[in-house]
Amino acid sequence: MAAGAAALAVAVAGCGTSSSGSDSGSGDGKTLTVWLMDGSAPAALTDALHKEFQDAHPGVTVKYEVQKWGGIQEKLTTALTSNTPPDVIELGNTQTAKFAAEETLEDLSGDVSALGGDQWLAGLKDSLTWDGKSYGMPFYASNRTVIYRTDLFEAAGITAAPTTRDEWVAAIEKLKAANAADPDFQALYLPGQSWYALLSFIWDEGGDVAKQDGSAWTGALDTPQAKAGLDFYKKLVDVSGTKAPKDTDEATPQQMEVFGTGKVGMMIGLPWELAGAVKANPDLASKTAAFPIPSKTAGKTAPVFLGGSNLAIPAGSQNTDLAKDYLKLLSSKKYQDMLAEGGSVPGTSTDTAKLATNPVGKALAESAPNGKVTPTTPTWAAVEAGQNPLKDMLTAYLTGAKSLDQATGDANAALTKTLAG
Template identity: 45%
Template sequence: MKRKLAAAIGVVAMMTGVVACGSGDDQAAGGKKTLTVWVMDGSAPQEWVEELNKEFEAEHKGVTVEIKEQQWNGIQEKITTALSEDAPPDVIELGNTHTAGYAVTGGLADLTDMKDELNYANWNKGMLPSAELDGKLYAAPWYAANRVVVYDKKIYEKAGVKPPANREEWIEGLEKIRKSDKGVQPIYLPGQSWYVFAGFLWDEGGDFAVKDGDQWKGALATPEAEKAISFYKELQSFSTAPKDTDEASPQQSTDVVPKGKVASWIGLGWEAAGAVEAIEKAGGKADFGYFPIPGKTSDKPGSVFFGGSNLAVSERSQNKELAQEWLKAATSEKWMKKYAEATAGGLLPNTQAAQVQPEAGSFAEAMVKASGVGNITPVTPGWANVETEPNPIKEYMTKVLKGTDPATAGKEADQVISERINKS
């Protein structure tokens, strides 16, 4: 995941600032060992990691666990370099869409024989695929988060609109808002919010790319993709957001929503928290409600992209067995439940059994409702190449929104996707 994930609105903020000290994997005098764990800024609540490490160190005499926080910016290059060294960090947090890329290089330890010990059978099925490659297990899912619809309660109430149960009700509600107040944007939806589009694509049974023998090929020039982008285009027609930028340009939560006149938008927990903070800093008061992205029918929410992280053991770790034991503990049901409690339901743990009941009416509650229909991008080492700017998915979306035929735009995007995704 490329951004720090904050806890949901109205819940306790995640504690960061885990202190790093020592020299990493060096073994100290007297047979003592230091186990180095890299985690991303915002991923490991301080009280959780301290309690976990205290118990782990008590069970493994002479072992000290050293937590080193990393920043997302530039982390792919940093991890690639670290995994090639003789003494890499023992355990590493990896973004779920990038895990396969590290696995294919041989930098990650094969955990396949540990499936039973790791509670593999009970992992969230939407998180699991990102931890595997070619039938082997190279990581354990740690946490995930997904987007929900954030709406202004006052605007919805004024227009007589209630949270919808399906797409049809969603569109009807946006239409009512547009008619009730010409100065209000029913939904803020930039043209290139491709993570949102991904959910619509999966709802139609499609994907960005599919396996074709030993290769992958782009799959946007398909009836499924055309249906998905057509619905996205209909939604985007209720927005005045740019058709050629994503949700971060400008940042929707802090640069757009706080200025008012936005009835709803689609975002992550950290974005909702950022919007509340920005509104309050400007002297206002946020009054948000939350609901899952509606599905095609009322029986289940719309599909969502699972952004999150996995934990993996370095193949060249000097303390591989200890590293595997720490990973097993950290991702166990016991510690995942404590993790969910520490983040107050703001992040999804790797197993449903560890999920805590979020506060009623919170962002977390809406997020959890959609957690059963989470999905990720194609699991292949070459996927990271697809996301590189200029992102062909974003360009495809903008072209269609500006009038290009979906089949034509899809064919152009597929050529780029196919070329990039098959690069090692």
């Protein structure tokens, strides 16, 4: 899910097929082709959804096709420009602006209310808005929380999860002191290039990575707020004594594998990363919990990147009305609750009661309303897919290769150039 929001690669092998003819919104032997991504929706949800939809639309068959994230952008590009695109597609929320700008998605501005728009989280709504219009509906999201070892907290005398940055730093110091005899112990595992975590600190300072002027975007990494966010990141690295490489992100090595060794007190991660650690080390199942990334301001949580997916209707769909009915059904509380039960932040419902039934889900539910997304511009994909200036900036500053001003200035220039296309 994280990768889906973050860096969606894409490529194709054939297009989905829709039935030809005018769209009356009813049966007549029509086929509604739906592309969802691997791992996005549990089979129990899609089985129930498709049965209910077909029962309500006699004569209509849902052709459900599960796609792989690898190569999906090229596959979508090919499919959306064909004469027979699928009728409903799932897009990573950092991808949506690209296809909206290419005019290959249906404008759903007039359908927002029917799709539960009054319940959409602000960050998710931003991700599907292009040029003032809405080109889809949120499907699901997830965000990073601080995953921690409850037993190690207790042994170190930490009686409550941190709720501010200062409390977080204090907890790190207590964990270090309590485990000083173990040279392999890391109070916080924090890779040098975890730029999604950096976003939280920049946003918490009131800054951003880029700013918009009309249709143009320019970098904002050289602002005092962005510098303060980067400086706090370095503080965490320094105080924790993390052994993570400073020139790679959380995927190299996989931080869930490091956490699974049992030698780590905390990591900033996603639910699936905790699941991976527990799979490798089942003893962790009863010894882990999570809390929202703390803010510098008491009583608040830090803003978090909402990684996830949107659902859209291709502009070339020959079954637009049926596709809208499909989205309306999926946006209903019944299916949004099923997404929450599966551990995702529901896209079209602010009711997270089903999500907050365990400590990790509770942390997700608490922080999601304060979620944000990366700049909604087609050129952002090139930032993530190329030589990411935020990663370069982090490594340069953390290793001492560049000063704070030099690292942020160089990264800002590179970011502005990339955003200009």
